[in-house]
Amino acid sequence: MRVGPLAGILASSALLVLTFPGPDMGWLAPVALVPLFFSVRFQGAGRAFFYGWLAGLIWFFVSLNWISRTLSRYGGFSFPLSQLPIVLMAAILALYPGVFTAVVPLVKRAGGPWPAIVLPSVWVLTEVARSRFPAPFPWLILGSGFWRTSLILPLYGVVGVFGVSFLSVLAGVVLLEAIESVVDGNRRRLLTRVAVLLVLAIAALLPGYFSGDEGAWRPITVSVVQGDFPQEIKWEGSMKENILDTYLGLSAGAALSGSDLIVWPEAAVTFYYQTEMDLADRIRNFTRKENVDLVFGSPAFAIRDGKVIYLNRAYHVEPDGGEEWYDKIKLVPFGEYIPFHRVLGFLEKMVPGAGEFASGGMKGPFTTPVPAGTLICFESTFPYLAREEVRRGAGILLNLTNDAWFGKTWGPRQHLAASAVRAAENGVPLIRAANTGISAIFDRKGRMVKSIGLFQRGTITATLETGGKRTFYNRSGDLIVYISAFVILLFALRKLSVTRRRPWKIWKDSNSP
Secondary structure, rough: HHHHHHHHHHHHHHHHHHHHHOOOOOOHHHHOHHHHHHOOOOOOHHHHHHHHHHHHHHHHHOOOOHHHHHHHHHHOOOHHHHHHHHHHHHHOHHHHHHHHHHHHHHHHHOOOOHHHHHHHHHHHHHHHHHHHHHOOOOOHHHHHOOOOOOOOHHHHHHHHHHHHHHHHHHHHHHHHHHHHHHHOOOOHHHHHHHHHHHHHHHHHHHHHHHHOOOOOOOEEEEEEEEEOHHHHOOOOOOHHHHHHHHHHHHHHHEEEEEEEEEEEEOOOOOOOOOOHHHHHHHHHHHHHHOEEEEEEEEEEEEOOOOOEHHHHEEEEEOOOEEEEEOOOOOOOOOOOOOOOOHEEEEEEHHHOOOOOOOOOOOOOOEOOOOOOOEEEEEHHHHHHHHHHHHHHOOEEEEEEEEEEEHOOOHHHHHHHHHHHHHHHHHHHOEEEOOOOEEEEOOOOOOOOEEEOOOOOOOEEEEEEEEEEOOOHHHHHHHHHHHHHHHHHHHHHHHHHHHHHHOOOOHHHHHHOO
């Protein structure tokens, strides 16, 4: 491999890593792929695929290396051995950017407006594919990099996270062509590309300018309790009453602040709420005495097809004694199931508990004072789950999670970023309760109102506006995905029409230079 392409691969890998938490330089998203474009634009499809795959391998391996901590600390892996599953996982995830870069030379040779519309479309479809199948993993979506940028947050409510990905790649393609224009001395083309970049910047900021406060707002006061119990001791049988005492004590203080709803994290209750009646009654008595709704996580079990299955459950307990629950649908890789099982299935015997959980089914929002859609842990990274909860009537979103597995790594903050994006996409507040942090309350615009840091114990309370108009994204969904598919279809039809006239051209385009 020549030095030039290698430099582009390494540069894009580094920029992609820097875009997401922990470095959290989301403003790099539009330029992150530009060095890689330079490396692959004149290559054949096979080599372009390899370059993109290699860049993706480095990116995912570095950005997801926090998973190795979970494997080494809780799975008994040595540090070197814990890297092997991450390499395998990164190698599979890297196939998606590899597919993207494989088409870059073909599209670049088409010229005209095609690169600016086809390449963002291909990128979006690779992200959607990664988010849906075969083992869904919607982590590190390029468009989520702007989660802390208040001026850009309203854009999520129009086009969703995949739409922001589209615009980021589009900006990168236009920037590439602007740089090419400088090198070629084509001033007219340069001015055109600079004008396009300015238009894109203005378009990205416009939703924030026009986002008003129209609608009938209904306030709700919500408290989050973060118990901060280390994973190493949390599941010891002797701890379950101590943990419950802590949560009830912290919640009593929150109830005094006038909370309508108190939220505990995923698996905050470490006993089977459905069977251990003495402990369960303490929770019921608390909600009745304090006249407050409570949502909390607990392990659960059920009989399915004659077999006992285990579920990750969220309960809602009302002051009048009413109860309802939601069982998690999307399970956590390496924690509740082993992704890419045909390749990584051997880990099932090496990681305690992996593969033991079953998925639940979609239900309507909880009947809290403002209807609440519930997302347990990993589910907050799936745009369509949050959108569906709001479409079913949820006025707020809850994210119950336990990121204690990840320690003080990039993992908890990468997970936190998804919460801001889900709130901004749907125009509803999101309340995030995490066992060891980061717990946070986001307003309906995706702005973080309050938070509790990693490995701290405490409560936060905020009064939030709910109601009003649903966002365009919530009403319309991922239109950008259908637009992207249509653009790619048009481009494919164009290539086919050219091939019919010149049947040797498709072979030449695929194997040049």
